[in-house]
Amino acid sequence: MRRRLLAGLLGGVLLVGAAGCGIPQNTEVQVDGPGPAAEGAANSGSRGAPPSRAESGTREQFIENFLSAAAGEPDRAYQRVRQFIAPADHHRLQDKQGSEVTLTVVRLTEEPVIVNAPEKTEVTLNVQQVGQLRTDGTLAPPETSATTYTFELRGAPGEQGRADAGFYVANPPGVLLLSVEALEEYYQSRPIYFWNSDRSRLVPDQRYLPLAVPDERRVSEVVKWLTAGPSDWLRTGVSLLPDNTRLINNATRTDGRWEVDLDMQDGKPLLELLATQLAWSLEDLDGPLELKIRNQSRVVIPDLEAHRRAHPVHPLVELPKRFCVYEGAVHPLAGAGEPSGPVPLDARGNRNVVSAGLSRAGNQILAALVVTDANRQWLSVGTGPDPVAVFARGAKGYAAMSRPVWLRSTYRGQPAGLVVADGSLYRFDTGAQLTPVSLNVRGPVTAVAASLDGHRIAVIAGGALYVAALILDGTGISAGPARLLPTRLTGLSAVDWYGENSLILAGSVNRPAVYEVSVDGARESRLEDKIGARVNHLAAYPANPTVRLGAAMYEANGVAYRSGPLERIQPEQVQQVSPPQAGARTGNPTAPFFLY
The missing domain is CATH 3.10.450 (Nuclear Transport Factor 2; Chain: A,)
Structure with a gap:
């Protein structure tokens, strides 16, 4: 399944699935008795064969x-x-x-x-x-x-x-x-999903299935992948199925109902979790799915599509809004047909801002601002209902800090984020306390981005691109082994997540450019190469199964742009500026970002 990520919000019209946060405890999964006798699906024949x-x-x-x-x-x-x-x-x-x-x-x-x-x-x-x-x-x-x-x-x-x-x-x-x-x-690129450490959020893993595999075996291959566990670099950050879990024979289909027979530890809660993993890992299938333990029916999903709607893989409940920094404060950006609203920050904390990262957590706003004072940059963090009024400032100032990012899934609901300061990666909490995060990478860290699920990060360090899984537990946040990703780009300067398993990366290929790169480095495609200057700031809204459209904004040489097609963000688009007369405005909007 090749998902095409569309740059730009196309007038702000987003295809949004059922709203919801996390995985509800009450589901439509049913305990059922044995189903009808299984019969194999018709063979689809050979396909996807390379030339002889x-x-x-x-x-x-x-x-x-x-x-x-x-x-x-x-x-x-x-x-x-x-x-x-x-x-x-x-x-x-x-x-x-x-x-x-x-x-x-x-x-x-x-x-x-x-x-x-x-x-x-x-x-x-x-x-x-x-x-x-x-x-x-x-x-x-x-x-x-x-x-x-x-x-x-x-x-x-x-x-x-x-x-x-x-x-x-x-x-x-x-x-x-x-x-x-x-x-x-000749391969279908598709995500499969594993539960995070406390089994509250699904984390995608990239896989490749040969197109030559017949339809009737595709379900079996996905089940085998799930029972075998995630990719090596992701293993430290997710939960595995019990040891010795395996598929018995191949999955079969009877009158449109898929049947999967497993040899595994019996238990309804575990099977219901696996059912949701399968529903999302088999996103191109609908209809019923039955899970058996040693040929005894245990769990039935009456309709896979309905199950996915009831169990959204990402808790996105509102459309993204665009913001920027203008004259030292965060301001909303106007766009034709796009949602807009007031800045969710009290004016007393919204001063001397260099860059910002805002996120939603239920009815709370999480705000992290990089502010300047005495020729140093400081992290200022505030949380609470809109508008955030109380901020805590970090104990130390730095020569340079990156745009801070919030982790959208943290241990036991304790908000946390990541920021780069003077070449090192730090975790921050709601009290603006910075704690070093160790990475097995060479060279200074210059940029960090967090995935939509909150359990994977991308970093630029020593001029190279890496991804790593995050380990969230009662002791805090640590990073698993970092994986180096190949890319044709040199002079890497900024990165963000552009989809569940793709990144947007700024660098140079003979001239400044922005590329989309898959999470394993296999796929590269040029998004922009007419910016004309090095991109020093980049922010994206990632495409995902719930919202199918992605978007990005950049800053280069003090000028902000939006993607798809490349368009300069004008001072007249900045909202809530005093005086309101466009002719009285000076300077350019900078450090654009999304709130969602």
């Missing part, structure tokens, strides 16, 4: 197809690739079996270099290592730092001179190569 060697015409097309050959179900990956390799060199590619089959995903950094010689044609691929695609659909970090692969192209043995003879690869790489373009074309 015989379908390759030019050398360039052959190379492209060679980098797609491993795509599909992993048990036949070696067989598909060997069709492209000269028979005499088959031994150079050593078979692996079962879960050991991995594909080396690479991004070409330039067009393949093809050099003709009297006896052979040599091909050099210059690549960026992206990751190792495993049989469980996870894209693990790369296992090599190789930046080039070289092999030869030869005609079919004994068939030189034939126009239709085609090519073979000689002296092939010893790994199964897969281009990022082939990953995009």
